[in-house]
Amino acid sequence: MIIADLKQKQRFINKGNVYLPHIVIVDKIIEETPAIRTIRFHFKEEQLNREFKFRAGQFAELSVFGVGEATFCICSSPTRNEFWECCINRVGLVTDRLHKVGVGAELGFRGPYGNDFPVEAMEGKNIIFIGGGIGLAPLRSLIWNVMDNRNKFGNIAILYGARSSSDLCFKYDINLWTQDKSIKTILTVDKADKDWTGKVGMVPVVLKELAPSADNAIAVVCGPPVMIRNTFPVLEEIGFKPEDIFTTLEKKMKCGIGKCGRCNIGNIYVCRDGPVFTYAQIKKFISDEY
Amino acid sequence: METELRIEARNLLEKGTVKSIIGFTKGSLKFTTTPLFIRNPDDVHKLVVNRFIKNNLAKYLAEVKECVGIVVKGCDSRSVVSLIQDKQINRDNVVILGIACPGMIDVFKVEQLAGCDRDLIDDISVSDNVAIIDFGGRRKEVELSQVLYDSCLDCKCPVPTEYDLLVSGLSHIGRNEDVGKAKIQELKRMLPEQRWTFWKEQFRHCIRCYACRQICPVCYCERCFIESSEPRWLSPMAQWQHNLGFQIIRTIHVAGRCTDCGECERACPQNIPLRSMVGEMSDLVFKMFNYQAGSDKNAPSFMAAYEVTEAEEIFR
Amino acid sequence: MAFKKTAKNNITKLMTAWSHDFKIMVPTRKNSVIEFGDWDGKDVDFWVWYRNTVVPPKVFLLPVWEEMIRFSKNNHGWGLEVPGSEQKVLIFGVRPCDARGMAIINDVFKDGYPDYYYDIKRRRTVTVGLNCVQPYDSCFCTSMGIDPAMSKDVDVMLIDAGDDFIMEALTDAGAKLLHGEFIRSASAQEVQMARSMASSVTGKIHRKLNTHGLSEKLLDRFSDTELWEEIAAKCLSCGICTFLCPTCFCFEIYDESFKKQGSRYRGWDSCSFKLYTQMPMENPREEKWKRIRQRVCHKFEFHPINTGNFACTGCGRCIRLCPVNWDITQVIAQITGTMDSSLTEPSKNKV
Numbered sequence: 001m002i003i004a005d006l007k008q009k010q011r012f013i014n015k016g017n018v019y020l021p022h023i024v025i026v027d028k029i030i031e032e033t034p035a036i037r038t039i040r041f042h043f044k045e046e047q048l049n050r051e052f053k054f055r056a057g058q059f060a061e062l063s064v065f066g067v068g069e070a071t072f073c074i075c076s077s078p079t080r081n082e083f084w085e086c087c088i089n090r091v092g093l094v095t096d097r098l099h100k101v102g103v104g105a106e107l108g109f110r111g112p113y114g115n116d117f118p119v120e121a122m123e124g125k126n127i128i129f130i131g132g133g134i135g136l137a138p139l140r141s142l143i144w145n146v147m148d149n150r151n152k153f154g155n156i157a158i159l160y161g162a163r164s165s166s167d168l169c170f171k172y173d174i175n176l177w178t179q180d181k182s183i184k185t186i187l188t189v190d191k192a193d194k195d196w197t198g199k200v201g202m203v204p205v206v207l208k209e210l211a212p213s214a215d216n217a218i219a220v221v222c223g224p225p226v227m228i229r230n231t232f233p234v235l236e237e238i239g240f241k242p243e244d245i246f247t248t249l250e251k252k253m254k255c256g257i258g259k260c261g262r263c264n265i266g267n268i269y270v271c272r273d274g275p276v277f278t279y280a281q282i283k284k285f286i287s288d289e290y
Numbered sequence: 291m292e293t294e295l296r297i298e299a300r301n302l303l304e305k306g307t308v309k310s311i312i313g314f315t316k317g318s319l320k321f322t323t324t325p326l327f328i329r330n331p332d333d334v335h336k337l338v339v340n341r342f343i344k345n346n347l348a349k350y351l352a353e354v355k356e357c358v359g360i361v362v363k364g365c366d367s368r369s370v371v372s373l374i375q376d377k378q379i380n381r382d383n384v385v386i387l388g389i390a391c392p393g394m395i396d397v398f399k400v401e402q403l404a405g406c407d408r409d410l411i412d413d414i415s416v417s418d419n420v421a422i423i424d425f426g427g428r429r430k431e432v433e434l435s436q437v438l439y440d441s442c443l444d445c446k447c448p449v450p451t452e453y454d455l456l457v458s459g460l461s462h463i464g465r466n467e468d469v470g471k472a473k474i475q476e477l478k479r480m481l482p483e484q485r486w487t488f489w490k491e492q493f494r495h496c497i498r499c500y501a502c503r504q505i506c507p508v509c510y511c512e513r514c515f516i517e518s519s520e521p522r523w524l525s526p527m528a529q530w531q532h533n534l535g536f537q538i539i540r541t542i543h544v545a546g547r548c549t550d551c552g553e554c555e556r557a558c559p560q561n562i563p564l565r566s567m568v569g570e571m572s573d574l575v576f577k578m579f580n581y582q583a584g585s586d587k588n589a590p591s592f593m594a595a596y597e598v599t600e601a602e603e604i605f606r
Numbered sequence: 607m608a609f610k611k612t613a614k615n616n617i618t619k620l621m622t623a624w625s626h627d628f629k630i631m632v633p634t635r636k637n638s639v640i641e642f643g644d645w646d647g648k649d650v651d652f653w654v655w656y657r658n659t660v661v662p663p664k665v666f667l668l669p670v671w672e673e674m675i676r677f678s679k680n681n682h683g684w685g686l687e688v689p690g691s692e693q694k695v696l697i698f699g700v701r702p703c704d705a706r707g708m709a710i711i712n713d714v715f716k717d718g719y720p721d722y723y724y725d726i727k728r729r730r731t732v733t734v735g736l737n738c739v740q741p742y743d744s745c746f747c748t749s750m751g752i753d754p755a756m757s758k759d760v761d762v763m764l765i766d767a768g769d770d771f772i773m774e775a776l777t778d779a780g781a782k783l784l785h786g787e788f789i790r791s792a793s794a795q796e797v798q799m800a801r802s803m804a805s806s807v808t809g810k811i812h813r814k815l816n817t818h819g820l821s822e823k824l825l826d827r828f829s830d831t832e833l834w835e836e837i838a839a840k841c842l843s844c845g846i847c848t849f850l851c852p853t854c855f856c857f858e859i860y861d862e863s864f865k866k867q868g869s870r871y872r873g874w875d876s877c878s879f880k881l882y883t884q885m886p887m888e889n890p891r892e893e894k895w896k897r898i899r900q901r902v903c904h905k906f907e908f909h910p911i912n913t914g915n916f917a918c919t920g921c922g923r924c925i926r927l928c929p930v931n932w933d934i935t936q937v938i939a940q941i942t943g944t945m946d947s948s949l950t951e952p953s954k955n956k957v
Contacts, residue, residue, distance in 0.1 A: 015688075017722035019674050019859075019870075023684055044683070063870075065677045065684050066863025091886030093519040106683045225888065252885045254859045257719040260875070261856035262882055264900075267908035272718065286825055286907070289890040289900075317931040319743060324931035325840040345930055349842065353894075398638070407657070409743035495637065497661065497670050497874065501844035505929050517881055525862055527871055528670045557929035559660055559846055561637045 012052060012112070018257055021063055021108030022048060026101060027083055032169040035090045036134055037099060038075065040083050041107065054078055056119060056142040057248060057276040060111025061256045062086055062098065070094040071253040073275070074112060075137040077144030087137035087169065113256045114275050117142050117220065117246060126154040128212050130231055132203050132223025133162050136169050138248045138275075139222045143177075150182060157212060161188040161203040165196050186210065204230040207238075214239035221247045225290075232279055242280035249275050249282075249290055265290045291459040295361065295387060296334045298455050302359050303331040308385050312350050313361035314343040320408055321397050325350065337361070339457065341395045341416060344439070346551045348373060348507035357383050363391035365441070365551035367450030368584025369507040372547040375584070375591045378510055388453030392460035393434070393442040395421070400437050403430060419463055434464035441552030441565060444470025451585055474566050474573075489534055495560040496533035498526065502554035502564055503540060508547040515539060541567045546575050546592025549583045610773045610784050611792035617771070618649045620788045621698070628696035628732065631666070633659060642666070642697060652699065653766060657740055660927065662704045662852040663697050664711055667727045670849075671873035674723060674859070679866035688722075694730045696783075702757035703747045703921040705735050707852020709759040713913050714855055723872065732779050735760030737804045744922030746813040746935055752919055754811065755804035767800035813925075815935045816944050817906070817916065823942050824907040831895070837937050838898035840930045845876035847924035847932070848901070853917045856882075877901055902937060 014020040028040040039062075043049045054060075055078055063069040070092075076085035090099045101107065119142070127146065131139045146153050158177055162168045168187065177185045188199040188206045199206050204227065219240050221231050228247055235245050251263040251270040258272030266287035268274070282290060295313070302308045315326035315336040323342050327350075328334060339361075347360055348369035362370055367388055373379045395416075397408050404411055404425045413424040414437075421437045423430045435443060442448075448462035468475075477485055500516075503509045515523055516536055524539070525532045541548075550572040555565040576582055581592055589595075612620055621630055625645070633656040634643035640659045676687040700708075715724040738754035741747075747754050757763055761780030765772040772792050775781035827833055848854045858875040862868055875882060877900050883891045891897045909917035918934070925933045 013719070016720070017688060018719045019722060019872075020686060020688060021675075023686070025683075063861070065679070065870075066861050066868035068861045069859060069870075089886075093522075096520070108684075108686075250885070251890075252883050254857070254875075258717070259715060259719075259721055259855070260858065261877065261904075262858075262875070264904070264908065266903075267911040286828065286911075287903075288829065289896070318925065318933040318936055319931060322931050324933075327836070327839045350840070407742070410740075492637070495639070495641075497845075497849050499845040499849050499876075500879075501842065501846050501929055504842040504844035526858070526860055527862065527873055553929070557844070557846075559639075559850060559927045561639050 012048070014110075019110070019255075021061070021069075021110045023106050024084075024109040026103050026105045026107065029101075029103060030172075032087070032171070033167050036087060036169055037090075038085050038087045038170075039098065039101075039107075040076070040085045041109070042083050043109070044106065052081070052084075054084075054112035055116035056145045057116040057138060058112035058114050059138075059256070059271075059275060060086065060109055060113065061253075062088075062094075063108035063110075064094055064097040064101070065106075065108060067097045068094040069108070069110070069254070070098075071256060071271075073138040073141065073248065075140045077141050077148060079145055079148040087134060087140075089134050110256065114271055115273065117145075117276055119145055122146070122218050123152045124154060124216075126156070126213070126215070126217040128157045128159065128217060128219050130203060130207060130219060130221045130223070131158070131160045132227040133167060134169055135221075135223030135227070136160055137222075139220060140170055140173060142220060144173075147177075147180075147183070154216065156183040158183065158185045159188070159203060159207060159210065160186070161190070161199075161201075161206065163190045165189055165193060202230075203227055204234050207231060208234045211238045214241075214244075217244065219245045221245065225250070232282075235279075242283055243278050245279035247277060247279065247282070249277060251290075291339045291389070291457050292337065294457050294459075295339055295389075295455075296337050298387060298457075299328070299334040299337060299359060300331045302385060303328070303334070307357065308359040309356040310354075311337075311359040311361070311387075312347050312354075313337045313359075313387070314339070314345070314347075317342075320411065321395070321400075321414055339389055341392060342397075343389075344394045344553070344556060346505070346507055346553045349505060351379050351384060351507070352510040357385070359385040359387055361387045361389060362450055362453075363389050363394075364445065364448040364450050365391075365549045366507075367452055368447070368549040368582075369551060371452050371584035371587045372508055372549065373510075374587045375589060376508075376547065381587060386450065386453045386455075388450030388456045390450070390456060390458035390460070391442075391445070391448040391462060393438040393445070393448070393462050393464055395437050396439040396442075399439075403432060403436065435466045435469060438464050439552055439556075440470045440473065441550055441555075441569070442470070443467065444550070444569070446550070446582065447585070452587055471569075473563055474570050477566055477570075490530050492562045493530040493533040493537070496528060496530070496537075496562060497560065498528045498533060498536070499559065501557040501559065502537070505553045505557040506544065506548070507551075508544050509540070515543070537564065537567060541571050544568060545571050546579075546581060547583050548572050609792040609794075609797045610775075610789045611767070611770045611796065612773060612788050612790070613770050614651075614653075615769075616788040620786070621645060621650065622647070623786055623788070624696055624783060628694045631663075631695060631697045633699050642699075645698075653736065656699060656736075657742060658701050658704070658738075658921065658923075660923070661850060662707060662921070662923070663700050663733070664704070664708055664852050664855075666695055666697055666731055667708060667711060667715075667724060668855055668857065668874075671871055672723060673869050674872050675870040677863075677868055677870070691726055692730055694732070696732045696734065698734045699736045700733045700757075700760055701738055701921070702735060702752050702754055702759070703738075703745070703750075703919040704852045705733060705757040705759035706750075706752050706919045707921070708733070710853045710909075710913075710915055710917060710919070711855045713915070732783065733760040733762075734780075734783070735763045737763075737765045738807050739766060739804075741807060741811050742922055742926055744813065744925040745811050745920060746815050746922060747920035748808055748811050749813075749815040749817060749935075750916055750918055750920040753805075754807045755801070765797075765800045765804050767796065767803070770796075770800075772797055772800040813922070813935055815918075815920065815938050816942050817938075818942075820916075820938065820942060821907045821910050824903050827941060828899070828903065833941070834895040834899045837902075837940065838895040841878070841894060841898055841932050842930060843878050843880065843894055843897065844929070845874070845878055846927055846929070847934075848876035848878055849874055850923040850927055852919055852921055852923075853905075877904070902934070902941075906938070
């Protein structure tokens, strides 16, 4: 029951009260798809803008005062500290309100919580990022983290898919990645419209087709649960070891700090022991509920 | 009574007419029974019929997809009919094993009379119209009506109206509508402000466990109104205002389908007199519309039908 | 710490002295429900009739609902305020099972991030324990490693010694209470006699729960759908067992607001409810049997893996107050294959 690096994280607790959010101000809103938007914000308190640090993979609890709180991964990169971003899928009460706020709105922010991708341990290795739909959000944080230190890593490939081309998120980032010759970017959609020139097919199927080399490589997967479950066996088939496959799991959360009890999978709490897990760890889960 | 039921239950299971039987068996506490689900004909000896089979098993029908047999008392059978009227279950999918109910003993009332808790009472038995309580070497004999549930004292129909088998053997004696309705009458005598204060104080104790809703056979909504977040009708906060609001709306929602079985009040761990609300609602429905919940499986659902001749006062 | 004693006749006076610093909560009977209520200042003798409350004393550390943050919007944006700290509370008459429950909850809330609201309440709460003399037939604390006659999880432990209470301070906060004219020293003999008398209570607990190898057996049968469906069949998915359990601590956080003002609250939640794990696209515990499995396995497998303790103190409230008599001791007996070991003497149940 040890939370990694608690002292580091305790610095960002507001007035010693872990449930008291910091106030953040919305700087920019990017409408990714009809139901997904990215909110860029900075802290109202100047000192936090200077000092706040997080690591790729961690999440935060964003709140609309008077409506509620919800969990989002921080999808901006830790290497870029002028602003922070969260990607919001409109699926319920809080996210609906988050889709209605405008620039200048004040929201609540609690975080960063959870564990993170072991970026330093990935140095010198080849990395393949596999994302589906809004699952690109936590990956994006790691991708830019890696890209901002490009020479520390080996070959980089990004395989990203969505239901259709209008469901692809972070199109501006995808453009930059596609233009960058030092990485390989492959896009796929389940259903192509007439203008689509990329691949067609579900991500696990395309992955099998591409069969990237598992030699000195790490895979980072994120997407809808059904996509993750179907991607794991493919990765194993093409030679990836379970310890080298990373993912982030999603569960309903409230407190975000391992006290309210609801995000457990067996004896582990996703908010406290995750959300980043290796496939090897997942295989050892004593519950079938992920 | 038990033998007759067990023979029929065995028959039904062996023939394959039903996949399972929902009945009662001995509980793990004194003077308690507990619901039992049997699939194997050899288990029928576990079924019991006695004066402690208080649960309304119709609740479980909402979940089953296969043909089942269900043991019901008078009030429970009407809940089954309510479910049939609401098209939640198919009459062909359920074999109703009716018990002509002799009235259920309220162990809480026995505890009051004996002056000690249930686990310290040695025996409760009934002979004719007399309830015999043995505790700590002493014996107390009281009129049966003193130990029956209020809802049983006030019972409108102890014998199921809809059944495939009727098990009888004991008549329902000890009915006493005055006693059964005493709590409700007392509330009616109060001024509205007094009544409001009464309910406010009662609902301060509510912890929103939702046992009242979960045990009620006609509360079968997939998503209860209280769980709606858009719009948020009431808060999940267990403050008296929201607690009382929840119960008032629930009472109105079950109007015309509630058979006043009293299970909600029995389930409440804080002893809130819920039957005073739903029971009164049940009565109002009868007085205003001459409609008794669950008495005719072919009648349309109460709230889903309108006749021109209905009481027009409420529409003014 | 040295043992003290006080005459039962002096308890009211002692509580009066304590009430200068503390709000005192004692067992009361309201609506025929036993619960910890405000002491009204009158003479007390609840030990004569008090067995145990319906709502456990965890409610003083983790209330049914509590306000966490108040917010209001003005020209400068949102202002956040944390409601002020609370009065000191003394809970008189905590049973060993409930005291252990509070200790188990303490493990959870003290681990990792500090829980601001829990910490305030824990600091301001003092517990005076009381040995059990008349357990219910639903009690099985002895199976969970708890001694109904003695607790180390309270600040002061009282043992009923006829005309007196033997008192033992177990913490500094407890020691502070045991001063004044009504407190005398107790001799080793008196303590020995009282303890000896009190220990006879273990013979009154007949219900058992077999914990031997339980975690492993649960792990073994985790995917046995048929078993869990059978176990869950009669459960109603209400919240009674979880809310009234001394060790259950699950909560939810929700906002209430009206125009530009509002509050954020924390309140009890239950893993038995369907919506507990409801996500927008899926619910990992949609089916009732999965929720029951979660509850049983959390208490007897997951929590022990994390902390070494079962999340159950054998207080029996879940059995006593379940509307359909779902019985955890029978369920565990079924899972471990020791079916007949949990039942008490058969009830006669004559018509």
